[in-house]
Structure formats: structure tokens, C-alpha cells
Amino acid sequence: MSDTDSVTGAHAESGPAGAGAPAPPPTALYRVVIVVVLGTVMSVLDMTIVNVALRHLSESFGAPLETIQWTATAYTLALAAVIPVAAWAMARIGAKRTYVLALGLFTLGSLLAACAWDAASLIAFRAVQGLGGGLLQPVGMAMGMRVADRARLGRAMALLGLPILVGPVAGPVLGGWLLDAASWQWIFLINLPVGALALSLAARLLPKDAPRTPRTDRPRLDLPGLLMLSPGLALLLFGLSRGGERGDFTAPGALIPTLAGAVLAAAFVRRALTVRAPLLDLRLLRDRTFAAGVATLAPFTCGYFGSMLLGPLYWQQERGLSATAAGLLGAPVGLVVGTTMQIAARRVDRVAPRLLIAAGCAVGALGMALLAWQTGTPGVASWRVVVAGMVMGVGAGMTLMPTMTTASRDLPADRLAGASTALSINAQLAASVGTALLSVLLGAAGPDPAGFRLTYAVAAVLLALAVPAALRLPGERHG
Template structure:
């Protein structure tokens, strides 16, 4: 079959299957950690490296993927990545110790790192410029829905079979994806290729790997280590900062860099990456916060928390193609503005939650977000990449996906840290106004003592037990107020992004000629 004869929807299916399983694997193991810990006799802190090792390897490989595609050829690199990802998934499932599992997760992360950016680049090149919004709506199915479905799928497989099946399930899907890519995906004639005699940028490669690896560990482990009170985190932060700053200056001076940063001269691409980073910073933070709020404060089970998230995910799936089609009729910057405002309103709505909300109220917050997120993701990818020439699409996609993933990692680290800090703040403020000599507190204490005596059947003094109940309630209220604060901060981020949209150039609409060139 000639490359020009391949139907674009076959190409789309070929690259979306590996994208979806790779994104699922970033979160599918989250709910299985306790089972893995018991099965492999691991400590609580040690077992979290099952997640961290994959994320670190992924973060290092993503920005290299454009260079690796030039070096080996994109199709060969995709096939090699899939083979490595599939075999390592099988080995993860057969691991007999934690050390083995972590090692195979690193290999799996190396294999999976190139799948997202290469798939996005192929989709952007396969569809004509005026249909790239449709292409990004399809890509968004994996990127937006994957992190939501991952924990649900992981929980189901772990509960009904074994934690090993969260890795085994990749085997048939990976084989199918490899066969489809061999059959339907081809390297375009304009793709930049590695010419014999070109020097390998070994220093850039080292700076990139060490800098991003250290940064990802800091983001993943920082809150657990209490951030900069830990010499371990301080050391990694210094190494990451020095390496990444040096990398920028070094790469700008190289003729054949690992990561071509000159593409940031395009103002639409530069601004779009800022909006993407901060947008996913706020979005992933809220994805973490809502189920945490429901399970820790409202007493929801994991299943009920999934019920709250599910309708929003389904609505996102329904709206994604609508957002993609609208980019063919309207200026995508207006659609992006709507997406940001809808996301801002969703987290503003959640910032008004209290400990008495019902299920419908919780679901409504996610439904609003389910409408806004497709308009944000589809249009930001479309506007950002609108004026990137096709020969540079691999490099641009690698940078775009790197910053999207880093935005999510920074967002999760930020919300978990702010949640702990604001809960401490509110607790200290509430304690200031809580005195046994306050008449309302005395009435509450008396009522609690009477209730406890009735439940326990004891005639002794119940003061200490009653005070403990009051203190627990105070902690719960302080934590709820902290959640409200963090939701409010996310709203401010989304609103702030609306103001910088107009720096980006107007993208093509309808049947405009290609701005990127072939």
C-alpha cells in the first residue's frame, strides 16, 4: 500500500491506540499500590517508586522523541518504542520483587515516552490545517479521558483478577498497535532525517536527562519529604535547576540540538505552551482534589467518587468532537477563551462546596468542567501548532507534550502542598476562636457529653471524649476550607490565562491554505 493511499482514519486509529494505553499506564497503577506492596513485601514509601520510576523515564524521553525520530526514522522509532513498551509491560506483570518491578517500569517509561508526541505529530500532519481541530479532539480522548479511566480500570482489574493484569492487558493491545503502524503509518518525504556525519549533542542529551529526571523526582516526592526542609530535595532541585538552565543556553548555540528551542520564536507556539502548561497545572490539580475531598471529608467510597467523576468524563467525550468541528467555523481563540472561562467557573463552583453537599452538587461541578475541558485542550493544541511547519512538527510536539505533562506534575505537587499549608492555617485560626468558656462551645460540649454517655452507657465524665469529637470536627472544617482556597486559586489561574490569548495569531479557519507548509 502506498503512503498516499492510506485512509486518514486508519492512521488515526493506529496512533491513538498506543497513545491511550501509554496515558492509561501513567495512572493505572495508582489504586493498586497497596496490593503490590503486600504481594512484593515492600514498604509504603518504597512502593511509590512504581509510579515515580515510570514518570521520570517518561519525562526524560518525551523531549528527546523528536531527535530520536530524526535519528532512526519516525516509523522505526514508533515501532521500537511500542515493542519495548509491550515487552516491558509483560515483564512488569511477572516481576517477583519490587526492584524488578521498578526496573521494568523504567524500561516501560522509556518505551512509552515517544508515543504521545509522535502520535500527535502524525495526526497534525495527516489532517489538513483546517481539520487539525478535529484531529486534536481525537487526540484529546486519550489525553483528557485517559487519566480518569486509568484508576477505574486499574481498580477493576486488581479487585477482580490481580494487580499483574494492569500490565498484562497491554500485551494484546500493544501487538495490535504494532501491526497497524507497520501497515498504515509511513514517514513523510519532508521529514527531517539524521545525516551521516552529524555530531551527536552528547552534552545536551546528558543535561536533558539529568535535569528532567531530577525535576520529576522533586515534584513527585517533594511533599512527602516536606520540600526544602529535606537535603535530598534541595540537592535534586539544585541539580535540576543548573542542568535545565544550562541546557537552554547550550541548545540555542547548537546546529543540531537534541531539543530545538528556536521554535519559540513563533509567538503563537510560545504563548500556547504557556497557556497549556498553566491550564493543565490547574486542571490536573482539580482532578486530584475532587475525589480527595469526597473520600476524605464526605466519606465516599472509591466507587462513589468514580460515580461523581464518570458523568464529567462521558460529557467530555461527547463534547470533544463538537469542539473540533467548531474550529473549522470559528476563530479557535474565542473557543479557547470559552474553555478557560468554563473551567474557571467549574472550580469556582467547587470552591463553594461544604460538608453538607449532596451527590448531585458534586456531579454538577464535574459536568461544568466536562464541557470546558474539550474546548480548552482541542483549541490550545490547534492554535499553538497552527503555524509550525510540518518538517518541525516532531520537535514541536515533543516540547508541547513535555510542558503539558510538567504542567500536570507541577499542578498536583502545588495543590497537595497548598492543601496541607492552608489546612494548618485554618486550623490555627479556628482554634483561636474555640474556648471552653464560650457559651456556644459549652452548650455543644454539654450536648456531646450527654450523647456520648447515652451511646456508651457510661455514667463517668465524657469531657475528654467530647473534646476529641469537637477537635476532629474542627480539623474537618479546616481541611474543607483549605480545599475551597485551593479551588479558588485554580479559578484565578484560568481567568488570568484568558487575558493572554490574543498574543497568539489567528489560526486558519475553513479551507484556508496551509500556514505550516509541507
């Protein structure tokens, strides 16, 4: 077996259909999509609901807001620590079993979180949720890519991206209603019936894919790589988030974990390029299309997800609106992102990805620049800010899922698990870097029109930096 054929992903029984390979029936795709979308919606909703509830949780537990924020941080760190084992777990026990395990962990964590008796127990139980949530996206994406032939991959990715539409729009509204009408426990209890339904459907609908290789031939866990990459990612994310919160990356509490995480990540990269079966197959980057996709997504994700903190702060601090009003004003952007994504992810099966995605990056940068202009104008009409955000949303919908589809389309089936894991890690790191960077910029410039103008302008530059990489994506049609 050559280095480029080393397996870090699962041994799929079916995958994107190549030359001479039969296309899986559409019903197989829809069964997987139903289960994956249900599980992913649950995790995305939970993240947005908890973010809305932080101040309420602080009051309920009588704990400082800085302490309660660890409920979000603990989830993120656990998520980052477990993502690297996704490909190995799929290869070892199969994607279906891994996904069921992830659903079970997330649902159990939700039950435990609802039973928390103090801030410390809530933080610990949120980490349990993170262990499940970290596996849901890469495993779900890998299963979807396996059962979709190349001609239908864009359609599959569009359906798998539905949570991007539902979560940011419904989460703040649902979270506010649960807190007002019931109690904080219900922001976690709401996951129990959804989790039970997802587990039941997963057992019935997901195809069996236990590895067919003898037990002695199944891949062993790259323990040295795991001990480098998982703590490295967690330390990087912790250092970046701490630096963003405090507006100072040179403080020991931010600098030391960031440097330690960077050293561990660098050590993992060296190991991954030299050992035969690493935890994460970085040799995927030798594929020109996959490398171009990662290079496109990194700056775009950095600017797009990093800018998400700016909207609520602008509406509440600069315009004096309530959290509910801020959520409602952000809903049109989420709807535009989701709707455009559904159209663009399907069109990428029929048009040249290079043109579609490069145009999306440019439109997204334009929309972000318009946001910089509008938010930097005192007393500007609210509708003008919302429209600028919607333009940016069109660009995001044209870029995110179509790029993931294009990056993975031509990979062999046994490398899809590794590809989905790498894309998930790339997105998580880029989003954390963007959030920290823009937080520091806004803190330094001040939450006033000039500060928002500068911060949105930097986000626009980050989105524009994705255009050159997008122009390296394939220029031919696939369907």
C-alpha cells in the same frame, strides 16, 4: 541554512498542507489515528490503573506504600528522560520506526512488570514502560499533524485526544475489576494483546517515512544537550514530587534535586539558543502563535492536572466514600471533558481560536471556583460538586486540544516533531508543578472543607491566568 530553519524534527514526506500543497487523503489520517489512539489509550489506561492498584501492590509485595509509590515515580522519571529525544529519533530513523520501537518497549515493560518478583524489580520494569510511554505521545502527535492538512488539523487532534476521554473514565473501573476478579499481574498483562494489536496495525497502516537524506547528512544527537535536558527534567520532576509528598520543598531530598534540575535545564536553554542543531528547537518560541499556545497551556495544565488529585481525596477523606464510588463520581467529569474536546477541537478549524480558547479558559476557571465553593461547604449535596466539576470539564475540553491545534497549525512540516516534543515537555512539567503545589497547599491547610476550598481556589486562579495568553492567539478563522 538559517537558524530558524535548523531541523530538530523529522523530515516528513507529508505535512500540514500549505499553499499549493496537496492535502493527504482522509484515509491516511484515519490509519494513523487508529494506531496512535490504540497505543496512547494503552499507556493512559496503564497509568490510571497502576495508580488505583498501589495499595494492593503494597500488600502483595509486603513493601511500604512509600516504596511502592516508586512504581509511579519511576515511570514518570523515565518518561521525562526520554521525551527530549523524540524529535531526534524521528529525524534519524523515521516516525514509524520510532513509534514501533516505543510500542515494543512499552509492551515488553508490561510483560516484565507482570513477572516482577519483588518491589525493586517492579520499579525497574516500570521504568522500561516509561521509556516507551514517553515516546508514544509526542511521536503519535507529530504523525497525526503531518498527515492532516490545515483545514482538517482540528479534526485530527480531536481524534488523537480520544484517550483523554477513555483513560480517566475506564482506568479506575478496569483496574478495580482486574484486582478484584483476577490478580495484580493482570493490570500489566492486559497490555499484551493491545500492544500486539497496535504493533501489527502500526506495521501495516503507518506510512513509511524513513529520512530521504543521505546517512551522513542526518542529524546527529546533541549529546551535551541530552545530558543536560533529560537528567534536568528527571531531577526537576523528582524534586517536585518529593516536595509535594512531604509537604516541604526545603527538605534536602526535595530542594537539592529541584535546584540541580533547574540548573541543568537553564544550561540547556542557553545551549539550545546558541548551537545550530539543538536537541530541542527552542527557536519555535519565536513564532508568536506557538509561544502564545505554550503560554496558555502552561498555567492551565498546571491547575487542571494538578487538581486531579483533589477529587478522589475529597470523596474518600471528607465524604467517607470508597475508591470505587469516588471513581464513579469522577466519571461524569471525564465524559464531559472528552465530549467537549471532540466538539471544540473540530470547531477550532472554523471559528476564531482566540475567542474559543479564551472562553474555555474562563469557563474552566469558573468551574474550578464553583468546586472551591461547593467543597468548602460542609454537607453539600454530592450532585452539586459533580456539576461544578462538569462545568470545569467543559472549559478543559474547550482549551487543551484546540490550543495544541492552533499552536502547531502554521508551522512547517519539518518542525512538527520538535513542536510536539516541546508541547509534551511543557505539559509534563506544568502538571508536575501543579500536583506538587496543590499537594502542599492541601497538606498545609488540612483535608477539610476549608482546605479543599483554598486549594481549589488556587487552581481556579491558575486556570484564569491562561486567559491573557489565550487572547494573544490568532483571531481569524482557518476554514
